[in-house]
Amino acid sequence: MKGMIFCEFLEMVEGSFGLAVMDEMVESSDLPSGGIYTAVGTYDHQELITMVIRLSQITETPLPELLLAYGQNLFSKLMDSLPGLLQDNQDCFEFIKNIDSHIHVEVEKLYPEAELPSLSFDTIDDDNMVLHYQSCRPFATVAHGLLLGCSVYYDNGFSVNVVNSDQASDNEISFRLTRTVAVV
Ligand code: HEM
Known part of the structure; x- marks a missing residue:
C-alpha cells in the first residue's frame, strides 16, 4: 500500500496521542520497514494493521474507534494530496x-x-x-x-x-x- 497512507496514519497518531505514543507504537510493532515510510514508496498493508492494533492496546482505545477516526482524517488528506483528480x-x-x-x-x-x-x-x-x-x-x-x-x-x-x-x-x-x- 502507498506510503502516503502510512504517513497520514503516523501524522494522525502523533497529533492525537503525541510523539512518545507514536514512538512506542512503532518500536513495539516489529515492522519490516522499521516504521520509516516515504509518500511514494509501497509497503505491506499488514504493517498498518500491526500498528493500529498496538495503538489500541497502548491507548486503550477500541480498534473501530481508531480506524474510523483514521479514515475520516484520511479523506481530506487524500483530497489535498491528489487535487488533480477532482x-x-x-x-x-x-x-x-x-x-x-x-x-x-x-x-x-x-x-x-x-x-x-x-x-x-x-x-x-x-x-x-x-x-x-x-x-x-x-x-x-x-x-x-x-x-x-x-x-x-x-x-x-x-x-x-x-x-x-x-x-x-x-x-x-x-x-x-x-x-x-x-x-x-
Ligand atoms: C469516500 C470515498 C473513498 C472511499 C470509501 C475509499 C476507500 C478506500 C479504501 C478502503 C482504501 C484502502 C485499500 C483497501 O481497502 O483495499 C483506499 C485506498 C486508496 N484510496 Fe480510496 N477511497 C475513497 C476516496 C478516495 C479519494 C478521493 C482518493 C484520492 C483523491 C483516494 C485514493 C486512494 C489511494 C491513493 C489509496 C491507496 C491505494 C494503495 O496504496 O494501494 N481514495 N480507498
Whole structure:
C-alpha cells in the first residue's frame, strides 16, 4: 500500500496521542520497514494493521474507534494530496459514484503498484444510495471513516449506516448513505 497512507496514519497518531505514543507504537510493532515510510514508496498493508492494533492496546482505545477516526482524517488528506483528480462543485453522491470508475482508476495510473478496493453502488432515489465495499484488505472500517470524512467535506451532506451488519465483514460491507443536506 502507498506510503502516503502510512504517513497520514503516523501524522494522525502523533497529533492525537503525541510523539512518545507514536514512538512506542512503532518500536513495539516489529515492522519490516522499521516504521520509516516515504509518500511514494509501497509497503505491506499488514504493517498498518500491526500498528493500529498496538495503538489500541497502548491507548486503550477500541480498534473501530481508531480506524474510523483514521479514515475520516484520511479523506481530506487524500483530497489535498491528489487535487488533480477532482472536479469542482460536484454533488457528493456523484462524487462517490465516481470513485471506483474514475478516482481510484486514476490513482492506479499514477501508482501502478497501488491496489484499490472495489466500490460498487445501487441508487435508491435522489436522497439515498447504497455503497458496497469489497477488498482483499480488511479495511471496511477505514472505508466507513472515509465516507464520514467525505460527508464532513460536503458540509455533513449525508449520514452513513451499515446495511445488514450481521453479514458484514472487514473485507466486505455495505453502507446506506442518506442525504441530510438538500441539493440546490
Ligand atoms: C469516500 C470515498 C473513498 C472511499 C470509501 C475509499 C476507500 C478506500 C479504501 C478502503 C482504501 C484502502 C485499500 C483497501 O481497502 O483495499 C483506499 C485506498 C486508496 N484510496 Fe480510496 N477511497 C475513497 C476516496 C478516495 C479519494 C478521493 C482518493 C484520492 C483523491 C483516494 C485514493 C486512494 C489511494 C491513493 C489509496 C491507496 C491505494 C494503495 O496504496 O494501494 N481514495 N480507498
